Amino acid sequence: MRTIFVINPVAGNGNSMKKWLKFKKTVHFPFELAVSRSSGHATVLVRELRNSPSPVLVIGFGGDGTLREVIEGAAGTPQLIVGSVAAGSGNDFGRGFHSFADAEEIAAFLENPTSSPKDLGEFIDEVPYHFVSSSGIGFDAEISVLVNRSKVKHWLNKIGLGKLVYMVYVITTLLRFRLFRLTVEQEGEMVEYDNVWFATVSNQPYFGGGMKISPHSVTDDGVLELTVVNWLSRLKLLLVFGTVFSGKHLRFKEVHQLKGTAFSLTADRPVYRHVDGDSAGRTPEGRSISYTVSKSDWHSVNK
Numbered sequence: 001m002r003t004i005f006v007i008n009p010v011a012g013n014g015n016s017m018k019k020w021l022k023f024k025k026t027v028h029f030p031f032e033l034a035v036s037r038s039s040g041h042a043t044v045l046v047r048e049l050r051n052s053p054s055p056v057l058v059i060g061f062g063g064d065g066t067l068r069e070v071i072e073g074a075a076g077t078p079q080l081i082v083g084s085v086a087a088g089s090g091n092d093f094g095r096g097f098h099s100f101a102d103a104e105e106i107a108a109f110l111e112n113p114t115s116s117p118k119d120l121g122e123f124i125d126e127v128p129y130h131f132v133s134s135s136g137i138g139f140d141a142e143i144s145v146l147v148n149r150s151k152v153k154h155w156l157n158k159i160g161l162g163k164l165v166y167m168v169y170v171i172t173t174l175l176r177f178r179l180f181r182l183t184v185e186q187e188g189e190m191v192e193y194d195n196v197w198f199a200t201v202s203n204q205p206y207f208g209g210g211m212k213i214s215p216h217s218v219t220d221d222g223v224l225e226l227t228v229v230n231w232l233s234r235l236k237l238l239l240v241f242g243t244v245f246s247g248k249h250l251r252f253k254e255v256h257q258l259k260g261t262a263f264s265l266t267a268d269r270p271v272y273r274h275v276d277g278d279s280a281g282r283t284p285e286g287r288s289i290s291y292t293v294s295k296s297d298w299h300s301v302n303k
C-alpha cells in the first residue's frame, strides 16, 4: 500500500523533526514524505491524495493538531486510511485512536491492512471547524491560548522548562478567570448553567494530555458527550482536576455530562475556544453554536 508520512516540524515543541530523523532509519518499506509548512498545510497536502486510484496509508507524524489537519484532508475519502506516530506534546489522539509505536508495527499493518470509519466533530462559526478528540470553551482553552502566545515559551522549551510556562498560566488563569453563563440546547430542551469554568464536547475520552474528561465517549457511535464544570471554588477546581486523570471527576455534583448527536452552546460573553487543544478564537457573545458529528467520516487504521 502506498504510504505517506505527513510531518509537522513544529510539533512536540519543535522536536518532531529530530524524532523523524531517528525514526526514518528504522523504516524498511517504501514511503513518501510530506512536510507541513504552515498551520493548515497538512490538510492541503492530504487533500491532494483524494483522487488516488488505490488506498493510501497516511501517517500523521506530530501531535493532536497535526492529526486533526490530516483527518480534515482525509474525511469523506475511504481510500485514505489515517494512522499516526505520536510526536506532539499532549498526544491524546493516540489514547483514543490508533498510534503506531514503531516502524515494525506499521510494516505489520501493511501486511494486513484493515480500517474502520470514525466520527469527526464539527461546528460552524462563520466558517466550519472540525475536531477529532474534543473542542471546548472556557478555562482550559484560555490557558492554551495564553501559553501559545507566550514570548518566553519558545526560549524556555529550548532549555527544557516548557512545563513551567504552562504551570504559571494555570495559576494566573485560575486567579483571574471570569466565570460565564452557558445555555445548552439539546433536542429542543434548554438547560442553563451559571458560574461555568469550562465546557468540552468530546468524541473520545481524553483531552489535555491524558486527562480522561469523557470516560464514556466512543469514537464511532455518531454521538458526542458534553462535559460542563460549574459552581466550583478555585481550590475545589484543583481537586477535581486531580481526579480527571482517572475519570473519577464525574462523581462531583459540579461536573455535568450530557450525551447526544447535537448540542447548541451559547455563552453570555466571548470565551476562548479550542479544537483538539489548538486555539480556535472565541465564542461570539450570545450567539448559539451547534456542535454535531460531521456527515463525512474518516477511516482509521484498526487497533
Ligand SMILES: Nc1ncnc2c1ncn2[C@@H]1O[C@H](COP(=O)(O)OP(=O)(O)OP(=O)(O)O)[C@@H](O)[C@H]1O
Pocket (backbone or CB within 6 Å): 008, 009, 010, 011, 012, 013, 036, 037, 038, 039, 040, 041, 062, 063, 064, 065, 066, 067, 069, 087, 088, 089, 090, 091, 092, 276, 277, 278
Ligand atoms: N510548519 C509549520 N509552522 C507553524 N505551525 C505549524 C506548521 N505545521 C503545522 N503547524 C501547526 O502546529 C500546530 C501544533 O501541532 P500539534 O498539535 O501537532 O503539536 P503539539 O501542540 O506539540 O502536540 P499536542 O497537540 O499533541 O499537544 C498545529 O495546530 C498546526 O496547525
